[in-house]
Amino acid sequence: MPRYNVLVDGQEFDITLEYRWERYFVSVNGQEREIMRYPLGETRSLLLIDKHSLEVDVRPGAQNGERVAFMWGMEIPAEIEDFNLAKMRKAAGLAHGPAVEAILKAPMPGLVLDVRVKPGDKVSKGQPLVIIEAMKMENIIRARGEATVKVISTLPGSSVEKGDALLEFE
């Protein structure tokens, strides 16, 4: 029986699934659930989880192992992996999902207005790193934690696409 480890919004779920009698019998963190699933076209489906109606569109996420569930008008990212692999990974002391990002990527397309740091700078959480203009608004990209800048990969005046590297940490 397939067993997965799913991480949503900081909460971990241990999920086992089985398909019998045209429905899914699921155990989630030890709680039994019965799910009916009706496809709605493409990646969308209607789930009845213990009779509770839910429309969902599950699509690939930006990272490997990441999926996004569109539900209730929201985009909810989730990381999913095989339960046994997750167990081994944890035993090895590794964090769930990809390691803390060493590369700061552009979170949106736009024009780089300014780069506020230089290689070797030690930055603290919340410190402005790069300013990107999109739709005539300045968007300040800030450090998410403490780190040391290694390489600057962009220049003021550059046009960047979403996901382009802006700078690299050590």
Add this chain to the structure above:
Amino acid sequence: MPRYNVLVDGQEFDITLEYRWERYFVSVNGQEREIMRYPLGETRSLLLIDKHSLEVDVRPGAQNGERVAFMWGMEIPAEIEDFNLAKMRKAAGLAHGPAVEAILKAPMPGLVLDVRVKPGDKVSKGQPLVIIEAMKMENIIRARGEATVKVISTLPGSSVEKGDALLEFE
């Protein structure tokens, strides 16, 4: 240059098309039109006919050579054929599209409640032929013109699908 003969709601159109400069140059009954076309997914598209905006979904019709255009919330049937073939057909004295139907088909699925004619009956326009129940309403299928009944292909109490033969005329 492709040239078609199109019949819509009893009106005939002689249409010539050409594609240049990323738009369509069309002559319809001698009138020049310029069309831009942007696909909207599947069979749908947005047309700008001499800049006039029109959303349309063209799909196959029930008969060969028949297409239906969904526009303005309506389903509009059209018959299309190559202009030269149409010319030959007309020269041969044949009517546009399929010949007058010799077989009366069920226009909807339902249960046959009654058959009001028998083989050999001469029927006149508007005369009730078959009664089909759908959604608890009786729907009377009437003769569209004068004809003589040849064969009855259904029985009261039969369940019919749309398009099933009900009876045949001579």
Add this chain to the structure above:
Amino acid sequence: MSAIRKILIANRGEIAVRIIRACRDIGIKSVAVYTDCDTTSFHVRMADEAYHIGPCPSSQSYLVHDKIIDVAKRSGADAVHPGYGFLSENASFAKRCVDEGIIFIGPKSETVALLGDKLEARQMAMKAGLPVVPGAEIDMKSLSAAHEVADKIGFPILVKAAAGGGGKGMRVVRTPELFDESLRSAMNEARSAFGDERVYLERYLSRPRHIEIQILCDAHGNCIHLGERECSIQRRHQKVIEESPSPIMTPELREIMGKAAVELARACGYVGAGTVEFLVDEHRSFYFLEVNTRLQVEHPVTEIVTGLDLVKEQVAIAQGEPLKYQQDQIKWRGHAVECRIYAEDPDNGFLPSSGTLKSYVIPAGPGVRVDSGVVAGSDVPIYYDPMIAKLITWGKDRNEAITRMKRALEEYRVSGVETTIGFHRVIMENSKFLSGELSTHLLEEEYPDNVYRRLDADMREKAALAVALDKFIRERKITIADGDARRTSSRWVQVHRQDGLRKFGGSR
């Protein structure tokens, strides 16, 4: 009575969705039921919970009392809302609910039974002093005598099912020769639809208007009316366009008709929302027709002009609350019109058109309300009523409501299934409709051959162009795909990007 916490909706389509919305607005959980044909239907997707109750035919699902009661118990629903149609005017189902300790959202079963019998309702109305259409009952045991009764009333005459509703089991008989066949056919249809073949006769008025009064009565003896709806635009005795107020209504007539409706309701001990239907002749004399003991299809026009939510009011009454309004607190604002959108083919005698809605974009914007039972991708099954949505517009006055309706009809994008949208566009241009000279015979008088020419020369040409273009592209796919406008687009983007960069670099 205690507060309702969970409602089972014993219905499908737009009315199930409508009731689910009211449940959300109140904060009550909703339970849907569905068949094999409705697994992915909009009402299932909208409800909090959904239970499968069997195969497609309603006789094996939506109409089966046991199945509905069973789901109510399993889901812990404390009330059942029947919507309209199906079990909504079924007295024995209403009684069954009460017997099982479940609240039936509707009048008491005795009231449903009494008023569901059109003959008894007629007698009740006469007793309460309401004028009725001249007519007579038929002794079902000696049908041969019926002809004599009909002759006495005079032709044209109307044959109506005692258990009827929605035009089922109803026949207009114009000449004596056709009487016997019509009587038999009406009885057949009545038996098939209601399991009750009793019919009665009424004089067929020459140009009557159908005007009905919405009433609300609580369990504490309070009873008010919410004004009228005019539903004269009918096809085969089926309402297709409704509006409120009626173009001929005056405050005085509204008060008189409203009072008559309230008096009848009081005489019946009515509790709940209901509709008292009248015919109104050219002299503005009105005649009682029948009482509908359910939420009407056309209730939104009343909601929009009064600002009330009728389903919320039904729930409040069902859980024993007194009415929140007195008669003089009910105010009407502007004008509302409703078009019922059916999956039917107007070019083919309005036969039902089933299939999949390949695309479906509803109109929106100012003054537009859509109560839809489907979304893009929905199937329209053959098993149920073909009404897929109701389009309702509001305006300061009738003219604004109608111009918005025209716009909204134009905005609708539907493909895959034929609908009556084009039919409604024709009516919205009809001069009699526009001038407000309505009668229940308007459609048959204006369109005697049941043909509604929906296309003008420009539309025909555009349809021809679309089909020719489609054939041209399908036959020459490869050549064109290469030069498609999308490529132009991305080329432009690149040019811009360079431009932007250059410009930006320069200005810093």
Add this chain to the structure above:
Amino acid sequence: MSAIRKILIANRGEIAVRIIRACRDIGIKSVAVYTDCDTTSFHVRMADEAYHIGPCPSSQSYLVHDKIIDVAKRSGADAVHPGYGFLSENASFAKRCVDEGIIFIGPKSETVALLGDKLEARQMAMKAGLPVVPGAEIDMKSLSAAHEVADKIGFPILVKAAAGGGGKGMRVVRTPELFDESLRSAMNEARSAFGDERVYLERYLSRPRHIEIQILCDAHGNCIHLGERECSIQRRHQKVIEESPSPIMTPELREIMGKAAVELARACGYVGAGTVEFLVDEHRSFYFLEVNTRLQVEHPVTEIVTGLDLVKEQVAIAQGEPLKYQQDQIKWRGHAVECRIYAEDPDNGFLPSSGTLKSYVIPAGPGVRVDSGVVAGSDVPIYYDPMIAKLITWGKDRNEAITRMKRALEEYRVSGVETTIGFHRVIMENSKFLSGELSTHLLEEEYPDNVYRRLDADMREKAALAVALDKFIRERKITIADGDARRTSSRWVQVHRQDGLRKFGGSR
């Protein structure tokens, strides 16, 4: 002035669609313009005619006066409606239209110029006797002196662009040390957005409400107000939720503020629809902020409570008609709330989220209006404002409007692009919002880290289940497809058909 027959809409997105709808309602032809990114956009699909005007960036398309004027001439449009944003408050464009013999639907260009300069507008308001927020101008030639001026007003202080609007070029400065950097940054942004770096200073009020008055003035000297909108729920000085009436409004205060707005309009010789914005403090004292000489994003809440169509009124004024209403004919009914739906990611600092709307089903039903600029399948380009729709609900009172808003937000089905729907659901549960204790600082006070936790434990579990189920099915595709529910369905259908046949045969 002669009647307008064709209007060019120099805009895109929801406001272009909104204006096209009004054109339809009046019976005026509409002309859209579009770029390479907007070839299949909703406004192009809705308009009567559409003209391509170049590449995606608005600086090369929607903002280019020559291109708009050229299309107006080629299409034979006799008027231009600028919507909001883009050219809507551009005095030289307004003048250009008039010079070319085209009606600009908006105030006279001199009025646009005068009120577009926030400094001049402030002086005009003072002259007309309106209270203004204490503040001061800055001599742009000696910025070093600005610090002294700021110290005099006192911190926290607000730096505002003279040419500003929509929060662009605006900075709150809490402490003197940050003043210089903020001033520079505001000036940069103002120059980039408006080509005008002038800024001025205002005292930053501690908990002000943003309340604005909608005015309508015709060319014959008649001027009325349509009551207020409260727009205090703002993020980064951008309104995100608006409502009418304001929870603190009284008929008396409305009359005073309305009169003040009308007086200012008269003093400016204002002709058209406009909005006079005020800040209101905890003592219900109000201070003039600025005048917006265009249709506001949030105009629908006023339309819904007054029953008027503001775009129709704009067109009537533009073609020289006198107002159809006197002040005492304006009545307000119930309460309307609007949520602006942006394609932004609340989990990622509200950065714009571009992409394709894989599915998009708008809410509907009682009390819901959606002004959407997109449909299913639409692309959300990065080049323009990320607002994709406005969701507006009406209720008898504020509570009903808000519960309907919650329901409508739940009903929205969007996939492919992240939106602020979840953000709005959080706000609709916020106790300060619900109690009506609003201020423009509410969001930053309640959510100081800009994080809106949108998921509860149940939602997280359901998301986890959906993702696990998806992986399970993709990895085991073949086995499951075979046993899918669809097969069951058709099996049932067959059984029924036989049953139905049997039953039917028996009953005849």
